[in-house]
Amino acid sequence: MGRVPTGLRCGAGLLALVVGSAAGAQSTLPPPDISQAPSSASEPTQGGDIVVTGSRIRRDPLAQDAPIVFVDQDDIAKTGLNSVNDVLQRLPSAAGGLNSKFNNSGNFGNPPDGGGVGAGAAEIDLRYLGSKRTLVLVDGLRFVNAASASGVPGSVDLNAIPESMIERVEVLQDGASAIYGSDAIAGVVNIITKRSQKGLNAVVQLGINEEGDGNTQNYQISWGNGDDGPLQFVVGGNFVKQGSISSGDRDISLFPTPGATACDGACSSGTPKGRFIVLGQDLTLIDPLPAGEIPTLADYRAWAGASDRFNFAPYNFIQTPLKRYGVFANLRYEVADNINFSAKGVWNERKSKNQAAPLPLFVGPDAGNGNLLDTIRIDASNPFNPFGTLRADDPLTPAFDPTYAFIGRRVVEGGPRRYNQSVETWYGTATLDGSFGMFGRDWYWDVNGVYGHNKAKQTMFGNVNAANLQLALGPIANCTGACVPFNIFGGEGSITQAMLDFVGFEQNDSSKQELWTFSANLSGGILDLPGGELGLAIGYEHRDYSGRFDPDPIVAAGLGSDIPALPTKGGYDVDELYAELRAPIFADRPGLQLLELEGAVRFSDYSSSGSTTTFKGGINWKPIVDLRLRGSYSEGFRAPSIGELFGTPSRFDQEIDDPCNFDATPPTGQTLANCTAQGVPPGYVQNNPQISVITGGNPDLDAESSKGWVLGAVYSPSYIPRFSIEANWYKIKVDDAIQAVNANTTLEQCVLNNDALACANVTRTGTGQIANIQGLLQNIASIKTEGLDVNLAYRTDQTSIGRFGFTWNNTFLFNYDVFVPSVDGTEKISREGTEQGSPDQAFPKWKAVGILDWDLEDFGASLTGRYIKAVKETLAADNKLGSRFYVDMQLRWQSPSFANNFDFALGVNNLFDKDPPGCISCGLNNFDPTTYDVPGRYLYARASVKM
Known part of the structure; x- marks a missing residue:
């Protein structure tokens, strides 16, 4: 069966039938040359079974046992994007995350999770559950968490992984804590690196925004000795440079309120x-x-x-400038007939900048x-x-x-506040793997060691x-x-x-994180069942995490005038045991072409948050050859991160309306009496809507827990070759979610109910102004989300006018409910169809990407449509962020006779120059950077050669 792309190529409504996509050719079937290892790099068996993300038991990669999306190098090349993170963030199931459109240092302070601002970092967030609940692996092994120079994050920075080393990305859209441990609540992103390559592969891509700014350069090179002989290796590197786009150069961000032509109340009282x-x-x-x-x-x-x-808006960046340098080496040596040694080394450096208005x-x-x-x-x-x-x-x-x-x-005389980051990443793995026969069956083993080190420095001027x-x-x-x-x-x-x-x-701040990991895995067959071999995988893993954040001594002493910070230091370790079974009960029978049961259990013991056991079970059923039905139930957990456990008090600024404010709706009755009793004078007017919220880590935090359900169907009719349609319903519930009590809730409990505990966390000045509101992180929230993914793919046979391919991938968000403490006990916040504002995140009910591909001999073209359904602002209910439909186009030419293989492509993203919808409550630049493109067309040219 040939490859059927389906995905980062996801749909944009029926319009995608005409306008397709370059968002990345996400596919629900793996590339034909897929050859991933268990958590090492073992070869596939002669039967073709391998380990695919979501299980540690070898299987047929075409079996589609779980909802997995594949994105390979060809798919990435069709997007014109310069970061694998940007490609993944276009997945309809992705909620965004940090990217180069974030410019937050010094504007709003540090988020309450102890992770810092993360300026210049890139993260992936699946199902809107946060990047900390999406596990990132490299070849099945964990990657070191980011260092932000403003805290200790709990997420991986994808900018630390050189794109030139990536063979493909496998995205599991299902919970997998029983398979991989903590953080795999929303899903797993497994980056598969190049293990074999014959000769040289070089890529150059240059791009620029139509306005003449935001220019990019992307150079990649890799070389390998092929797969002959006992030693195989691939080495390479890349350099990426991205230029800035100033908020003052786009109409949407000229003032703090979208569409404004003069200052209003959203401008600052800090004036020249x-x-x-x-x-x-x-x-x-x-x-x-x-x-x-x-x-x-x-x-x-x-x-x-x-x-x-004062209008502070034009001083920011809409796109932050950065440079990334990376090198890697992958080698594999056949020690003996059934024993292999492999090693991987990565060095990456990121230099990025962001900017804010003068102090x-x-x-x-x-x-x-x-x-x-x-x-x-x-x-x-x-x-x-x-x-x-x-x-x-x-x-x-x-x-x-x-x-x-x-x-x-x-202080305009000092110029804008400038923040320069330098982040260095070292990552290495060593694996010994092999196979042996036992009781007439094949067994596979591997032992792995991992070391990761991330160190960040940030210099602030102003x-x-x-x-x-x-x-x-x-x-x-x-x-x-x-x-x-x-x-x-x-x-x-x-x-x-x-x-x-x-x-x-x-100001000079720094932070670092380190990861040490040892793991051992064993998998093989136990006995024969009517449907095939009963498969087993067992294993052990030990991980050791440490991290620290060291602000400038002047800031740590409480003498800075920008965001305050104190040093943070901590760490923890974990020991885990897991077992997984795959039982093919029946095969090749009427109504039971396949019936397969799966189960997994994992025990985890954390030095920081105790022990937990998680389970996962699944069923795969093919009543007929053309139809696969599947379902799974998974338990998940997320251990609190170093920043959440040990983060020292930090500040972020939240827009809050004081109930004691006489300016808008003067308080009356009991509210007025409570305000007076709390020292608020008559006629008090709130000076600034942005209130300082002080929060910090909590060493007594428990792990979050989750339950997830997935029901899916894949239909590939034999009477329509190369066509498939897939649907996956999901439901996820997260309990004991780590969060601080919302400052609005604390203030309302104090003012409206005169609650002594809440009032102890509200500090007012002698004139009644709120100096700050405090609240530690706690296990107080829960989240329930439900939705449906629908993916369609079709590729024609070769015709006289070429070969056509169409993919259409959709995610429908039915519900996204957050339950948090409130004045009345528990408040339910329904996010679907809304924009929550700072921290920016839209929850559209429908996202889709569709791609129409055409190839004829040495020529090709792709047309991509990306659709985002309209949302309403929760903090500005009268403002609707209208639907957006972006169109990307790429033209390609290939010359196999030159240097073995030469490819050239020209492309434009956002062909029809669609601006993002204006957002009143969003943090900066009046649009949501997690969801929408930078304003303006982006033009690029790409050339690659293989020798």
């Missing part, structure tokens, strides 16, 4: 002219003053609201920094201070007696040292030596370079 809530007044400068000029009270006027706010320097009790900046005193002797001594409180007076509440000044700022704002008598008095009052241009040099500092 400054905002001064001092001595009972709310002021700003009339005009900036020349450098060195001392302001007077006559230079200020009343704050006017939106028109005085908003906030000082005073209502600033909400949580450090010295909130209590800083501005002395009357400061030569630029027209207001007299401004104090956060008077240490000589027992009562809180501030004379100013807030001063905000955008931060301010609060201790130096205190000296520069304080009594002039104390500002000696290198100290230069700081002018926070004079507006744009009044902060000189000498002032910046004294208060500013270069």
Whole structure:
């Protein structure tokens, strides 16, 4: 049976019949030359049975025992994309994850999971369950988790894997904790590397956005000695360079609100002219003053609201720049007739950047920094201070007696905040595998060792040292030596370079993660059943994880003016045992062409979160040759990550409406009484919708648990050769999901119910402003999701006008419910058909990709359609993000007579220049980067040669 592509080529409605796809030729059948090993690299048996992702027992790769999607090098080449992560994120079953469209450092702080911002990283998230619940393997073995230089992530950075080493990717869309252990709740992404190659393979791809920015370069090379002789090896490397796209160069991101042409309430109160809530007044400068000029009270006027706010939007990146260098080596040596040694080595370095608007320097009790900046005193002797001594409180007076509440000044003189990341990855594996005969049956064994090391460094430019700022704002008598008095009052241009040099500092953060793994596996046949051989696989695995995050000493001391952070360090180890059975009960009988039962059990003992046992069972039934029915039940778990366990308190900024705010709907009745009792003065107006939320790790966390069901059918009618249709229904329930209590919930419980426990986690300033809301991570949430995948594939025979192929893959999301604690006990949040806003994630009810392929002799073409159904914003319910249908096109020419095999391709992605829908509640740039393309057409040319 020939290969039938079906997938990253997934559908875009019936329109895909006309406009197909270059999203990647995902296929539900493996390539014809598939030859993966158990967790090593053993050869397939003479009968062709191999190990395919989702099981450790050898089987026929065409059996389609589980819902697996295959993406190989040819599929990736048809997309014009420069990262395997971008290709995988186009799968209809993928929810996105971190990618190069994220530009979040310094804008919203660190997420509550202890993993840091992850700037420049690339992650894959299946079924909208988060990248931490999708297991990433390389040749069946675990890969080291990312290092973000802002925390300790619990996910793999796919940017750390050189694309030139990838043979194909197998995506299991089913739970597999009983087979592989923790994290395989939503599915498994198994990256299969090149084990054999004869000669040289070189690829060059160049691309650019139609606007003239976002240019890319992708160079790949690999060479192997073929499969003759006892020693086989493949070595290679790649270099990828991606240019930036500025938010100021796209209409959608010119202002914080999509479609706006001027500032509104979403703009920042940290302005170049400054905002001064001092001595009972709310002021700003009339005009900036020349450098060195001392302001007077006559230079200020009343704050006017939106028109005085600062537009921070044009300073960000829509696409972040990066460079990736990678080299790899794969070798295999036949030690004896039935014993093989194989080893793999990978080195990869990523250099990436992101950018934010110039630093908003906030000082005073209502600033909400949580450090010295909130209590800083501005002395009357400061030569630029027209207001007299401004104090956060008077240490000589027992009562809180501030004379100013807030001063905000955008330090535009220092330029944008810039973040430069450098991430280095080392990864190596060694495997000894072989086979032997026992009781007349073939048995296969392998032992594996893995070491992975990820180290990241991040340098930030544009931060301010609060201790130096205190000296520069304080009594002039104390500002000696290198100290230069700081002018926070004079507006744009009044902060000189000498002032910046004294208060500013270069922030240097770092983090690293290490993984050590040892595993041993044994598989073979036990006895004959009516349908075939009863297969067994057993094994043992030990893993050791360690990680740490070290912020700059100035930041760790609480003296930074950007995102606060403290050092994090931790680790854990795990021992696991598993067993798997495959029992073919019947075969080749009427109504029972095949009846096969499968089962697996895994026991895991974690030093951090105790022990657990998970089970999986499945059935495969072919009532007739053309139809396969299958079903599975799986139990899963996810052990808490290092960041979740040991992450120190961090801050992220969440948009929250204070119920005590008199500005919109003034509080009344019991709510007003509670606000008054909690120290909120009459007429209180919330200064800033972004509230500091403080959260951190929790060493008492338990593992998450899950239950999953999959029912599927594959129909390949013999009367229509090369045609198949597949449908898979899935349902997943996650219990004890790790999450912090939503800050909105905590605030409402405090204000509306006067709950003492909740109020203990809400800190207000003397003027009633919310300084921060606190909450540790807990096992408090549950998630239920249900949906259907439908995949169709057809390829014609060769005709006089060529050969045609069509694939159409769809994912329908029926339900996605999150259950979290609320004021009334438990709140059900239904996500299907919505956009949740920051953190950005759309949950469309229908996603599809369709591909139409044509090949005639040395020429070929692909047309791809990608469809995303409309969603509504939950935080801006009157805004609908309309449906999007992207079209990609590629033309190809092949010359087998030149250098053995030469291919050239021209392509364009987003052919009809569809912009992403505007999103009000999304974090940056007014669109959801997990779901939609960068605005504009992308043009590329690709050439490859094999020699």
